[in-house]
Amino acid sequence: MKFHGYKRIDGKIGVRNHTLILPTVACANETCRIIAENLPEAVSLVNQNGCGEVEGNRQITQKVLSGLAANPNVFGTLMIGLGCELNQAEEMSRIIRSKTNKPLEVLLIQEEGGTLNTINKGIRIAQDLIRQASSCQRELFDISHLTVGVECGGSDSTSGLVANPVIGRVSDLLIDLGGTVMFSETTEIIGAEHLLAQRAASPEVSNKIFEIVNRRESYLRGVGEDLRSGQPSPGNKAGGLSTIEEKSLGCIHKGGTRPIMEILDYASDTKKKGLVIMDTPGYDVLSVTAKVAGGCQLIIFTTGRGNPIGNPIAPVVKVTANKDTFNKMKDNIDLDFSEVLEGVRSIEEVGNEVLEEIVRIANGKRTKAEVYGQRLQVGAS
Amino acid sequence: MKVTANKDTFKKMEDNIDLDFSEVLEGVRSIDEVGNEVLEEIVRIANGKRTKAEVYGFGFTETVMSRICDYV
Amino acid sequence: MDKKINAILIHHNDNVITAIESLQTGSVARYQDDQEIVEIVVTEEIPKFHKIAVVDIQESESVYKYGQLIGEAIKTISKGSHVHDHNIASPKRTS
Numbered sequence: 001m002k003f004h005g006y007k008r009i010d011g012k013i014g015v016r017n018h019t020l021i022l023p024t025v026a027c028a029n030e031t032c033r034i035i036a037e038n039l040p041e042a043v044s045l046v047n048q049n050g051c052g053e054v055e056g057n058r059q060i061t062q063k064v065l066s067g068l069a070a071n072p073n074v075f076g077t078l079m080i081g082l083g084c085e086l087n088q089a090e091e092m093s094r095i096i097r098s099k100t101n102k103p104l105e106v107l108l109i110q111e112e113g114g115t116l117n118t119i120n121k122g123i124r125i126a127q128d129l130i131r132q133a134s135s136c137q138r139e140l141f142d143i144s145h146l147t148v149g150v151e152c153g154g155s156d157s158t159s160g161l162v163a164n165p166v167i168g169r170v171s172d173l174l175i176d177l178g179g180t181v182m183f184s185e186t187t188e189i190i191g192a193e194h195l196l197a198q199r200a201a202s203p204e205v206s207n208k209i210f211e212i213v214n215r216r217e218s219y220l221r222g223v224g225e226d227l228r229s230g231q232p233s234p235g236n237k238a239g240g241l242s243t244i245e246e247k248s249l250g251c252i253h254k255g256g257t258r259p260i261m262e263i264l265d266y267a268s269d270t271k272k273k274g275l276v277i278m279d280t281p282g283y284d285v286l287s288v289t290a291k292v293a294g295g296c297q298l299i300i301f302t303t304g305r306g307n308p309i310g311n312p313i314a315p316v317v318k319v320t321a322n323k324d325t326f327n328k329m330k331d332n333i334d335l336d337f338s339e340v341l342e343g344v345r346s347i348e349e350v351g352n353e354v355l356e357e358i359v360r361i362a363n364g365k366r367t368k369a370e371v372y373g374q375r376l377q378v379g380a381s
Numbered sequence: 382m383k384v385t386a387n388k389d390t391f392k393k394m395e396d397n398i399d400l401d402f403s404e405v406l407e408g409v410r411s412i413d414e415v416g417n418e419v420l421e422e423i424v425r426i427a428n429g430k431r432t433k434a435e436v437y438g439f440g441f442t443e444t445v446m447s448r449i450c451d452y453v
Numbered sequence: 454m455d456k457k458i459n460a461i462l463i464h465h466n467d468n469v470i471t472a473i474e475s476l477q478t479g480s481v482a483r484y485q486d487d488q489e490i491v492e493i494v495v496t497e498e499i500p501k502f503h504k505i506a507v508v509d510i511q512e513s514e515s516v517y518k519y520g521q522l523i524g525e526a527i528k529t530i531s532k533g534s535h536v537h538d539h540n541i542a543s544p545k546r547t548s
Contacts, residue, residue: 029442048445114396115437157471157502160519161461187453191543195521223450228543230453240471240502242538246523281452304502322502341473343458 001177001355003362004138005072005145005297010100012072013145015297015362017136018043018313019129020077021122022069024092025050025085031115032080035122041130043312050087058086063267066095067293069104070269073313075133076103078126080118083110103129138364144178144273146362149291149299149314150254152188153284155232156239156304160250162321162340162347163302169351170300170358171256171275181275182264182291183255186216187282190227191245192252196277201259208263212279231282235305239322254302269295285309288316298362300354308332310369317358317367334368382432384419399433460484460505462491464520469504469536471518476505482533496533504536516541 005013021032021044029046036044045068049061065087069077077096081089089106096104105125112118150167152159171181189196193213200206217227232241241247261274267290270276278294280287284307288299292314299316301307306329310316320326323338335354339345361367385391388403400419404410426432434440460470460482470484476499481492484507491507499505504518510530515522524541534540 026443026445030437030439033442034437046442109397110390110394114394115439116396157504161463161471161473191523192521219451220453225453227453237538240500240504240537242504242536242541243524243543245521245543246518249519249521249523283452286452324501341461 001143001359002140003143003146003359004364005141005362006075006136006138007141008072008075008100008102010070010102012100012295013141013297014072014074015146015364016073016313016315017133018074019126019133020044020069020074020313021126022065022077022079023047023050024065024079024081024087024089027051027082027085028080028109031109031118031122034115034119035078035080035126038119038123039126039130041134042126045312051085053086060266061087062092062095064289064293066092066099067267067269067295068289068313069096070099070102071292071295071297071313073297074102075136076105076129078105078107078122078129080122081106081108083108103132105129142178143174143359146174146298146358147180147182147270147296148174148358149182149184149288149294149296151183151185151284151288151291151299151301151316152251152254152303153301153309154239154303154305154307155236155241155247155250156322157241157250158239158321158325158338158341159302159304160241160246160253162337163304163319164250164253165347166321166337166340166351166354167254167300167302167319168256169347170354171254172258173351173355174358175256175258175274178273180270180273181255182270182278182294182296183275184278184280184287184291185251185282185284186212186277186279187220187227187231188248188251189213189277190217190231190248191243192248195249196252196255196260199257199260201261201274205260205263209260209277212263212277216279216281239304254300264294266290267293288314298358300358303333306333308369310367310372315361315367316369317361318369319354332368382423382426383434397433458483458485458490462486462507463518466520467517468506468508468510469516469518470507471504472499472501475499475501494533496531497535499535506530506532506534506536508532510536515544 019042021036023029023032032044036042109118197206197209231244232247258275261272262276264278280290306325318333319335321337326336383398384400386402391401460472462470462484476495510526516524527542528540
């Protein structure tokens, strides 16, 4: 199975061809937004961090932002800094360069002399990047070059009954063809970690599964959050989910049945093929951002109650098995699996079709989130 | 409303900074004098006069909030 | 098999089923267990996608879905009644 992708100078294959306007700090957000608004084919994002943070948080900000710039869907980046922020552009450049040698330009608002000058110069620089990007052509590559992230949000009973099992089937198919599937949301593994551990490819992976779950649960307990009473959320409960175990058992189905090859730290990338798990919170915007920072070219997002989110860099495909939700939020949801729930079609049948749709989207077909041109908060943790 | 007493900064970033207090640093004017004028400018802004940040429509992406810990 | 199923038993060992449409008190929940269609009378209003007990479940007894432990009964639950966070909770942890 093949798809048409863009080969980057660092050797990775992208399914989109973005020019990214990247703020090092929140003070540069408006400047980045305005540069991007003047260039229909540029993307930008909101960075709430980059200053006023402790060292540990600054490193997280750097890891996520550099990961986004290094994502294969990005052709090149124009990075905008203020000049005095903790997250210095010079250090950011070094970190980005350690991950990729793709085009990278930098402007500092204080050096350029204010936002008008920076915006002007930024538009000039970015339009050149966009025109360079536009000369890239898609070539045919094997599907094993795809790393697909899978996410579940707004879960209800249909998520665990059908939507996640269908995506689990897609996950198995993709992995058997040599690709990589990444899921995350450690919080939503709680109660089902023993089942995942049984599928670990090695004892180290098995231990790390328990480690990330226990660490996240005890960390939250330490700040007064008893996950087992705080989850499921009100929306989950209204949708029929009664306990965190029930929710997690439903969630883990989206990872399919293949062995788990690696447990990734937050926003880290992987060199492995097969099924990997990234340690992230369950907060969807954050978890999707982290997976894209970790190199996912495409995200599949299962929802029971409905969710409109996208991502500036990776297409987010929204799927549900809840017919009411699909009918209500057709504008934001791409695929409807409710026929499986009704017993009209099988998980295998639908799973095979979804894989073909994934290839179409990899080849350029727009998801509903993309077609509206959504920009998204980074939400670095 | 953005204010600075650094003349170089004001010159460089005049697009984004409203008031320049560098004359106080140079000893040309007093803190009290300038302070009184700033209060009058505050009233003008309260009455509707746009700051430079406002006139460009800045603000859409500039909401940040504290967290007590990581997300769930 | 002329009547459609309106609930799903995920695993043979489960003691709850999931309604795929809302069910009125007194109506019949119909689900497939291996090759058989099983019917039980519903004793309460069941909202769409919520769970129904297929047997009596005693207080502190385990609740199974997906063939796995999803919780423990915190009250006695009778066959055909609504199973949700008012009568089940996470299993108590041993560690």
